[in-house]
Amino acid sequence: MAFSLDIASVTTLKAEARALREEHARAGTPLSHGAALELVAKAHGYRDWNTARALLPERVAAPVQVGGRVKGTYLGHPFRGLVIGVNLLSDMQHYQVTVKFDDPLDVVKSEHFSALRQRVTATVDIRGISPATTSDGEPHMRIARE
Template sequence: MSFSLDTPSPATLKAEARALRAERDKAGTPITHSAALEEVAHRHGYRDWNTAHAALPDRIATPAQVGQRVKGHYLGQPFTGLVIGLKLLSDPNYFEVTVKFDTPVDVARSTLFNAFRHRVVATIDIHGVSPAKTSDGNPHMRMRRA
């Protein structure tokens, strides 16, 4: 079997299973985690979870993938956007992400002028949180999959 950049990792399928459980809980039809894993494996064309896990390549988990929609806060301002670049840094705990915002984000805290950003490059960890902080202690960026 050949793999492409579109081939999910076991970590991606586990995240899908967690999202499926949350969706079902919200709808009032809760399922177990193992049932969610089995359903996600079936959706991806595998006989069961064990077959999917054995067949999929182990890869480094990433906070997002290029082409994926994300949302969050950048310098305290809410945003939605598209990941147009993702690079693993020399410290494997951090990534450099490039996000193109759907609508420009005004990062100036002053009412005297505006500083709109259409695209930003930030360092984030696996959870989508920037290690760099603003003067009030908040991360420069908090991002998650939309």
């Protein structure tokens, strides 16, 4: 099952409204919460906030669930494992995911030493891809349900 950040939710629109209010406050033009909600709803193509609220889901689904089996890559190394933690971050678009690998991963590419990891925590977006990348441009983690 694939998810997209293009799918808005009540939670993401409320977060956008809060950010809009803060932006207006910094500019010296205060904006009420209701007015911010209306502006954000219209920016997403809805007639008004009530229409958006009625049609949108409360929250967009997480890419993985606690207790779920997953596969993917971590620092370029393939893995299979168990999700032992998922936290929605404050930007409402990223998740902190903790995975316990079935087999420890040697996350170092050097031939001179090893660094085995059994459990890691990484930030991923709704697609299960880390925004942070290695020096060669590869996302730190790519994760998908098994």
